[in-house]
Amino acid sequence: MTGSGYGLISDAAIAIQDASVAWVGPRSNLPAEYADFSRRGLDGRLVTPGLIDCHTHIVHGGNRAREFEMRLEGASYEEIARAGGGRAGGGIVSTVSATREASEETLLKTALSRADALIAEGVTTIEVKSGYGLDRDTELKMLRVARAIAAQRPVRVLTSFLGAHAKPKEMDADTYIDTICLPTLQEAHAEGLVDAVDGFCEGIAFSPDQIARVFDKAVELGLPVKLHAEQLSNIGGTALAARYGALSADHVEYATETDAEALAQAGTVAVLLPGAYYAINETQAPPVDAFRKCGVPMAVGTDWNPGSSPLGSLLLAMNMSCTLFGLTPVEALAGTTRNAARALGLSDVGTIAPGQRADLAVWNAADPAELSYGIGINPLYSRIVAGREAP
Ligand code: DI6
Ligand code: FE
DSSP states (O other): OOOGGGGGTTTTEEEETEEEEEEEGOOOOOOGGGGOOOOOOOOEEEEOOOOOEEOOOOOOOOOHHHHHHHHHTTOOOHHHHHHHHHHHHHHHHHOOOOOOSSSSSHHHHHHHHHHHHTTTEEEEEEEEOOSSSOOOHHHHHHHHHHHHHHHSSSSSEEEEEEESSSSSTTSSSHHHIIIIHHHHHHHHHHHOSSSEEEEESSTSSOOHHHHHHHHHHHHHHHHOOOOEESSSOOOEEEEEEEEHHHHHEEEEEOOHHHHHHHHHHHOOEEEHHHHHHTTTOOOOOOHHHHHHHOOOOOOOOBOOOSSSOOOHHHHHHHHHHHHTTTHHHHHHHHEEETTHHHTTTTTSSSSOOSSOOOOOEEEEESSSSSHHHHHSSEEEEEEEETTTTEO
């Protein structure tokens, strides 16, 4: 699909009233009622919905450069995770140690600099996960920091509680779920810190049965769910996500056509994360043709995290989704706008239409395909967040 799939309007006008889009269409059709609005000409620049990064772990301590070196020396991501070798040895648990030790202030400072990098590329909504605490205090700390990003920057932040991210070293997985993960979820929800509940369903993390217990709690609390599923193997996470009517199933490299049918039936978005696929040298690409055939909406995110996806560019994620997974630039843009909004359960962003929140990105580009085509090129001209010009 090319060109027309974008719904592009040439020589368009957008009327913004307060925080919302009031009207959009060809400039020559602009209704008279908007004639006395103050005007801002954009010299024919491309305007898209503000971009949405629907999957990030930008609140975390430390980095995993040593693990990168270990992978280059031949160790796989999974082997390193299984070795669980503490700080120097890498794996999710090494980031857990660094995140537990980091002060809230330090975590916020580093998270803000990552948010700034995304914002600089036209991002207006960011999803942020917990999951590097695996204890009550650190999980709550991460979620508070995520909320603080939106207080300090013109960006919307949605939080996902990812208590079931990795097995902590201190106890077995079932004890962890029952005594730490579920009570912490309840407490975080009571403090208004949780917009959705996520998990990592994988051989190196939690089984479908264990994730189901977390999802049951989410249902009890009235929270939507999403899942890291079928990233390294197929153990039934995607089917589980569909069964719970999840907002999204993320990674999904090892999902099957049957999984795709289940996602389509449930209306669950497949979130593609090419940064992780690239960084850990994965060779199995997600079943994009099956998603298309079944009508599964596809989103694209950075998965920005210190281990499997140290990727701080949503535009590069779009480019990679095209070159590595075969998405069209039309699909890549839908993946960071309309379908990314859906993956977060948001209906007021991701498109430009009357009544929608006026979150927009203005580009030094004429053709929307340019956003996916460039590699390390940032054509952003300006952002508008909730109707206001935002730095
Ligand atoms: N899958 C991922 O890609 C991240 N979490 C997950 O469940 C990676 C987390 C990490 O390696 O630190
Ligand atoms: Fe992730």
